[in-house]
């Protein structure tokens with residue numbers, strides 16, 4: 512199989528139309544058999560549920576090439592489960608988890624020519640998405656849905672790759688207590704757009720959201736969870752019912768505890784203690800681990816070492832996690848799933 516003629520090393524985090532996508536439709540109470548298609552367009556009723564009441568959820572995972580040439584992906588079962596959880600919360604029929612994993616494999620395999628080669632630093636971003644496709648005019652769930660998985664080759668989410676970023680504490684809120692912050696609903700991102708455009712205009716790479724009820728506790732950013740290293744070298748992870756259960760973060764916790772022998776503390780983290788930590792970073796599929804060099808808390812600047820390179824403990828975690836993903840370090844069984 513000949514790879515596409517792409518400058519793999521200089522890809523940003525952008526969408527590119529690839530050859531195949533997987534589509535399954537839910538109608539008359541059941542999912543159809545699903546199939547690959549070359550058609551990247553979706554034709555919908557002007558009254559489709561997704562267009563009015565935002566009945567949509569999505570996932571994100573990566574496929575990539577390991578040193579020995581295998582195309583693999585990372586913990587797709589976790590994405591399958593989280594998408595089921597998102598669907599249930601939005602009164603959508605969950606796509607069967609086993610079928611989700613098979614569909615991921617099928618669409619990646621069909622687009623093998625788009626999977627960046629080993630060592631390029633790029634990967635194939637896999638985007639499963641589900642939405643209400645039938646007409647709804649009163650506020651109610653749709654009766655028909657489409658589940659789709661497309662792929663697109665991507666480079667780093669933040670320009671400069673693993674270089675420390677500058678972020679701010681946000682004045683807008685992301686997710687209410689008992690809201691939808693813990694699922695991957697499109698609506699959680701719609702409300703963040705104004706704020707991220709404003710942040711970028713002002714020179715910040717991301718917004719850190721705090722808990723809306725008290726505005727004293729750290730939640731997460733618009734597209735990633737946050738992790739800290741304290742003075743004792745512990746990994747500190749914010750705990751809240753309204754942040755997305757990041758698969759990267761849960762993997763980092765396991766790597767830190769079981770492979771690096773670190774102490775991991777999952778607890779509420781207060782804005783007032785930001786200056787007590789020695790390292791800080793974002794984590795997520797797109798972000799991988801992106802070190803935070805500086806946080807602007809309404810004019811008070813909190814710094815975490817150099818703006819040039821990743822801090823040492825995060826670097827160790829990053830090397831171990833990406834080493835497992837690349838097949839260089841043995842990780843827990845089932846994490847790296849071979850596709851072809």
Ligand code: PLP
Pocket residue numbers: 571731732733734735736755756757758759760794795796797
């Ligand atoms: N938090 C938010 C709001 C996200 O959009 C993402 C991205 O998926 C994450 C966290 C990280 O989750 P994961 O590690 O599962 O990609």
Ligand code: COI
Pocket residue numbers: 570571572734735795796797798
């Ligand atoms: C991901 O990391 O997969 C995300 O979904 C974050 C962002 C691109 C929305």
